[in-house]
Amino acid sequence: MTKISTCLFFLSLLLSIQLFAQTSSGTNPNILFIAIDDLRSELGHFGSTQIQTPNLDELAKTSVSFKNHFVQVPTCGASRASMLTGTRPRRRAELGNLIMQDEFSIRAELSRPETFIHHLRRNGYRTVGIGKISHSADGFVYGYEEEVSDKKELPHSWDEFLFDAGKWGTGWNAFFAYANGENRQSMKRQVKPYESAEVDDLGYPDGLSTQLAITKLRELKGNDQPFFLGVGLFKPHLPFTAPKEYWDLYEENEILLAQNPSKPQNVSNQSLMESSEFNGYQLGEEKASLNTQLSDAYARKIKHAYYAAASYADAQVGLILDELKALDLEENTIVVVWGDHGWHLGEQQIWGKHTLFENALNSALIIKIPGKEEKARIENSIVESVDIYPTLIELAGIPTPYELDGESLVSLIESSISPKEQTAYSYFKNGISLREKRYRLTKYFREQKPVIELYDHQSDPAESINIAEKHPEIVQQLLPLWEKGNTGIFEK
Structure with a gap:
C-alpha cells in the first residue's frame, strides 16, 4: 500500500468513526416518513379543492409542500421501489407491483444498499417500519389469499417491522378491509368499492397502525440512536372505507364533478384505461368504462367516498404528529408525507391510477425540516419521487452510496434554489412522460397512433386536448429534454 493509499484509508476510517460517533450520540435528525396510498396532490392548503385535510394543512404551515411532485410509476409497488432506491426504472420488471417481492426479497446483502432505509441503517439509524412502506401491506411476501410467510420484502432495510392485522388476520386482508372483519378476498369481490361504518378510528386498520406508531415513538424517544420510523397508511386506496364521522364532513350533493369527465381529444384508448381495479368491486352500482361515463349521482358518491377515506388518513397523520410534539421529538425530527401516486376521480373518463396523465402522476409531498419553519411555503417547482432519497441522505449527513437519478431538494427547501432542470419523468403503458413547467x-412505444401526446398546462391544465400534431415545433423543442429521461426501458 502506497503512502497516499494509506493516508486515504485512514482518512476514510476517521470519517466513518466520526460519522458513527455522530449518529450514535443522537445528533443526527430523526426521520418520520409517512406514506399514504393513492393520495392525490389535492390538499386543503392548496385551495380549489373540497377535500378536507386539516392536519396536513397544519403541517404545511411549518413545511414545504410541493404542489408539482410527480411519481416515476403510477402503480404502488413500482412507485415505491423507485422512490426507495432513488432510481428510475430501466427494465420492464421495474414497472410492476411485484418488483420488490420478486427481486429485493431474495437478494443477499450487497455493498449497494437495497433502499435509502438500508443505507440509513448502515449509518447508525434504528429503522422501524409499520404498514405499507414497500408494496407489502405488512412487510412480508405472500399472495392476497395466502397465509402470512416469514419472507421479508426488504430483508436488509429494517431493524424492526410491525403490523397489527386486528380482526382481519393478515396484512392483505387488512388492506382490503371492511368494518365487519371481512375483506375483498373473503367476500369473493362481492363487495362495494366504498363503506361508511359506525365505528371509531380503530374500526379500520389505519387506526391500528397509528396506535402502533404512537407506541413506537414513545419507545424510540429513549434510544441513543437516531431513528427512521416509516408509517404506511392504506387509505384512500380502494376500497374507499372510513368511519362515518369522516363521511359526515361532506354534503354529497355539493361535491363537484370532474372538470374534464370525457376522454381527451386526439388520443388513443391505449393511453387510457378501463378502470378495471375499480370495477373489480363487483357490487358497485355502476361500472366505469371508456364507452360509458358514470352518472353524476354515482360519480359524486365515489368522490365522496374517496374524500372521506382521505380525511380519515389525514386524521391519523394528525394523531402521530401530535404525539411527536408531546414527546418533544418535534425539534429534531424531519417529517415527510408522501403519496405513492395520484388517482383519477372521473377525469379523462377514468376511475383509477394506471395512466401517464397528471391525475395519476401528481401526488402529495410535504417535507418539514426542524428549525426551518420560517421557510414554510407551497412550492411550485417540478420535483420527483426519486428526489426523496438524496434529500434525506443529505439531511442525515450521510454520503450518497451510488449515483442517484434524483436531485436533493435541500437547497430548494432551505433557500428556494430551484432544481437545475425542473423536469419529472414517468414510465408506464409502454410510454415515457416528461413534465416540465408548462408542458x-x-x-x-406502440403501434396505435398517435404515439406522441402534448398538453399545454398553461391553457389546458386538465389535459383534455393533445396538441402534438398541431404544434410539431414544440414537440421538437421538448424531445431532447424528454430523451434525458429515456432509460431505454422500452427499447430493449
Missing part, C-alpha cells in the same frame, strides 16, 4: 410530453 407534458408523452411518447409511447
Whole structure:
C-alpha cells in the first residue's frame, strides 16, 4: 500500500468513526416518513379543492409542500421501489407491483444498499417500519389469499417491522378491509368499492397502525440512536372505507364533478384505461368504462367516498404528529408525507391510477425540516419521487452510496434554489412522460397512433386536448429534454 493509499484509508476510517460517533450520540435528525396510498396532490392548503385535510394543512404551515411532485410509476409497488432506491426504472420488471417481492426479497446483502432505509441503517439509524412502506401491506411476501410467510420484502432495510392485522388476520386482508372483519378476498369481490361504518378510528386498520406508531415513538424517544420510523397508511386506496364521522364532513350533493369527465381529444384508448381495479368491486352500482361515463349521482358518491377515506388518513397523520410534539421529538425530527401516486376521480373518463396523465402522476409531498419553519411555503417547482432519497441522505449527513437519478431538494427547501432542470419523468403503458413547467410530453412505444401526446398546462391544465400534431415545433423543442429521461426501458 502506497503512502497516499494509506493516508486515504485512514482518512476514510476517521470519517466513518466520526460519522458513527455522530449518529450514535443522537445528533443526527430523526426521520418520520409517512406514506399514504393513492393520495392525490389535492390538499386543503392548496385551495380549489373540497377535500378536507386539516392536519396536513397544519403541517404545511411549518413545511414545504410541493404542489408539482410527480411519481416515476403510477402503480404502488413500482412507485415505491423507485422512490426507495432513488432510481428510475430501466427494465420492464421495474414497472410492476411485484418488483420488490420478486427481486429485493431474495437478494443477499450487497455493498449497494437495497433502499435509502438500508443505507440509513448502515449509518447508525434504528429503522422501524409499520404498514405499507414497500408494496407489502405488512412487510412480508405472500399472495392476497395466502397465509402470512416469514419472507421479508426488504430483508436488509429494517431493524424492526410491525403490523397489527386486528380482526382481519393478515396484512392483505387488512388492506382490503371492511368494518365487519371481512375483506375483498373473503367476500369473493362481492363487495362495494366504498363503506361508511359506525365505528371509531380503530374500526379500520389505519387506526391500528397509528396506535402502533404512537407506541413506537414513545419507545424510540429513549434510544441513543437516531431513528427512521416509516408509517404506511392504506387509505384512500380502494376500497374507499372510513368511519362515518369522516363521511359526515361532506354534503354529497355539493361535491363537484370532474372538470374534464370525457376522454381527451386526439388520443388513443391505449393511453387510457378501463378502470378495471375499480370495477373489480363487483357490487358497485355502476361500472366505469371508456364507452360509458358514470352518472353524476354515482360519480359524486365515489368522490365522496374517496374524500372521506382521505380525511380519515389525514386524521391519523394528525394523531402521530401530535404525539411527536408531546414527546418533544418535534425539534429534531424531519417529517415527510408522501403519496405513492395520484388517482383519477372521473377525469379523462377514468376511475383509477394506471395512466401517464397528471391525475395519476401528481401526488402529495410535504417535507418539514426542524428549525426551518420560517421557510414554510407551497412550492411550485417540478420535483420527483426519486428526489426523496438524496434529500434525506443529505439531511442525515450521510454520503450518497451510488449515483442517484434524483436531485436533493435541500437547497430548494432551505433557500428556494430551484432544481437545475425542473423536469419529472414517468414510465408506464409502454410510454415515457416528461413534465416540465408548462408542458407534458408523452411518447409511447406502440403501434396505435398517435404515439406522441402534448398538453399545454398553461391553457389546458386538465389535459383534455393533445396538441402534438398541431404544434410539431414544440414537440421538437421538448424531445431532447424528454430523451434525458429515456432509460431505454422500452427499447430493449
